[in-house]
Amino acid sequence: MAATGTIFQHGTLGLLVPGLFDGTITAGALLKHGDTGIGTLAGLDGEVIIIDGHAYQAREDGQIREIAADETLPFASVHFEKPDISDQLQALSQADFETQVVRDYRLTNVFAAIRIDGHFKHIKTRVAPRQQPPYKTLVEATSTQPEFSGDDVDGTIVGYYAPHLFQGATVGGFHLHFLSADHQLGGHLLGFEIAKATLKVQHFADFHVHLPIDNEAYLQEQFDNQTIDHAINKAER
Amino acid sequence: MAATGTIFQHGTLGLLVPGLFDGTITAGALLKHGDTGIGTLAGLDGEVIIIDGHAYQAREDGQIREIAADETLPFASVHFEKPDISDQLQALSQADFETQVVRDYRLTNVFAAIRIDGHFKHIKTRVAPRQQPPYKTLVEATSTQPEFSGDDVDGTIVGYYAPHLFQGATVGGFHLHFLSADHQLGGHLLGFEIAKATLKVQHFADFHVHLPIDNEAYLQEQFDNQTIDHAINKAER
DSSP states (O other): OOOOSEEEEESOHHHHTTTOOOOOEEHHHHTTSOSEEEEEOGGGOSEEEEETTEEEEEOTTSOEEEOOTTOEESEEEEEOOOOSEEEEEEEEEHHHHHHHHHHHTTOTTSEEEEEEEEEEEEEEEEOOOOOOSSOOOHHHHTSSOOEEEEEEEEEEEEEEEEOGGGBTTBOSEEEEEEEETTSSSEEEEEEEEEEEEEEEEEEESEEEEEOOTTOHHHHHOOOOHHHHHHHHHHHOO | OOOOSEEEEESOHHHHTTTOOOOOEEHHHHTTSOSEEEEEOGGGOSEEEEETTEEEEEOTTSOEEEOOTTOEESEEEEEOOOOSEEEEEEEEEHHHHHHHHHHHTTOTTSEEEEEEEEEEEEEEEEOOOOOOSSOOOHHHHTSSOOEEEEEEEEEEEEEEEEOGGGBTTBOSEEEEEEEETTSSSEEEEEEEEEEEEEEEEEEESEEEEEOOTTOHHHHHOOOOHHHHHHHHHHHOO
16 A cells, blocks of 8 residues: 555644643644644634645634644644545545545555545535633533535545544544635535545555643643543544 | 653554454564564564664563564564653562652653663563464463563563553553563563662653554454453453
8 A cells, every 4th residue: 555654643632622722832833744634723713724735724703714833733633745546526425435435445444634625515514612711621612613514615625534543542534624715614524515526545654643741731631531532423523 | 841752653552452463564674763662573472572772572482582683573662762761769569660650750641661670579471472373362362371470580671651542552551571681581561579770761742653554454454442442451461
């Protein structure tokens, strides 16, 4: 299986679960590890979409803006884009897409980056609402959050497939964000239907996690794996 | 928290659980990523202890020998030794050691390498017995395995502490191997009592996993996280 590069992940999805929303890496430092990826800003402030070396924030008010180099993130995954698969997709539901991609490109136990550029019949996103300290848990913070949707949208889906063994460290399975071509619609992807699009898949043999071991709240937290698993399934799918 | 370097892990502990014991990295390639660490050989053939750039195998017959560069491993973790903590220990049980080290050096959510050189009042190890294909599961393969022990032994404990969130990818908590100074006793550490020893701890912010994505058995396996969790707790503690 062709595989190039490394997925670099700052933090764990698990640390968001009890509400460790402090920013512990700058966007500038993050982009040294990749030009494509996803994440969230300090305070769980929206959804981050990184495409072609530019990091964007989808905000809870529906606005999308580019992130400055000195803004910070508690969690993000990035890689340098170099897909080993390219394919044309047409009239495909999210469920069929996920089944086909896992099967055709043998993703089950492999980390992969997913990018889909094209025309979507339907897109539905949500955006995490900005939190203030003392932070609530991830499930509480995302229990009410704005959802956005559009029909006949041009744009880009970007994100990852991770082996389910890594649930907790990251999201096991698909974790996808969206940004429309006109920057009017974006966020964490809840649903989509592809009209006509180009799929790029990049397989990785290498997954690199960087932990915020100078963050006092991180060092002190008593994590519980089962709580994390349930919270990810509730808040990130 | 001072942190230097990266833990490089080839494979996952999880892949050993259903019996994926094929060697997928050579010892020579592994040692390019570190001079210190632990692992097992192809076929679950014994316990690997890597110290000062040399990789040793503790075999089920009790013999210890150096591993050649072309021998292969399904799973191993290595790092370049550069401890940020050094401490003198005296008259310490395993339980007290583990409690103190996690508390004093704040390991709970941090990857760390542990090395203890000195004199041990008691050492108890076990050594996984070499398997032949078709491979049994890890729990079956280790259900009967030789144990070794010694009193008043000079030697080295080497291994890792990993955050419990990474259980499955690796062993959550401590995973320690032992090699006596005279190379007469070694293996996966089941128990120890320190008489007088030097402890070195190296904290890591970075954990790098390399997956064997060209191994057909790995690609095809349907892993189950709960099975893996239980098997690690049974076979690796």
